[in-house]
Amino acid sequence: MNLTLCSLGHAARQEPSALPGVLRFPCNPRNRFPAFIYTAPPPPPAAADLIATMQAGKNAMASVKEAAENVAASAKAGMDKTKATVQEKVEKMTARTPAEKEMAEERKQEKIREAEVNKQETMQSNAVEHQQTLAGGQVADP
Known part of the structure; x- marks a missing residue:
């Protein structure tokens, strides 16, 4: 499974829509910048x-x-x-x-x-x- 971590770098930026394969880590006191993990879509069946x-x-x-x-x-x-x-x-x-x-x-x-x-x-x-x-x-x- 391919994972890509994307940090927005700024809390005011637009969050991605709720899509399957997107894990969202919102802002909190320990993490001031939201981050999202995008998973690659599953490969087609062989x-x-x-x-x-x-x-x-x-x-x-x-x-x-x-x-x-x-x-x-x-x-x-x-x-x-x-x-x-x-x-x-x-x-x-x-x-x-x-x-x-x-x-x-x-x-x-x-x-x-x-x-x-x-x-x-x-x-x-x-x-x-x-x-x-x-x-x-x-x-x-x-």
């Missing part, structure tokens, strides 16, 4: 600081995007599971034999497993994409 700030914002956006995509994947899996359950109930109501009811139950379980696998794969690909973004790599849209 390019590295700006890049680090931008990178932090990019990382935050990547985290938000990953979280949103994971929520969407969970919601879709939940809808698929509910749809499978409803279809199974309809098939059981229209089934005439216990074998048809058993087949409906098996189809429901298979659709639920498939929905869960799809959700896990989507979450895993989101995590990989997030890690690539953190590493600075370019990610192509599938």
Whole structure:
């Protein structure tokens, strides 16, 4: 920090306006002449600081995007599971034999497993994409 001490040399001279970076030492019995310390304005942020700030914002956006995509994947899996359950109930109501009811139950379980696998794969690909973004790599849209 650069400091400059300026003494007015005479108490009757004009005082500088109240500016940021100006420290004022007014007249008093020990100091008959007012003095002011002017501090240099802070230097502009370095390019590295700006890049680090931008990178932090990019990382935050990547985290938000990953979280949103994971929520969407969970919601879709939940809808698929509910749809499978409803279809199974309809098939059981229209089934005439216990074998048809058993087949409906098996189809429901298979659709639920498939929905869960799809959700896990989507979450895993989101995590990989997030890690690539953190590493600075370019990610192509599938």
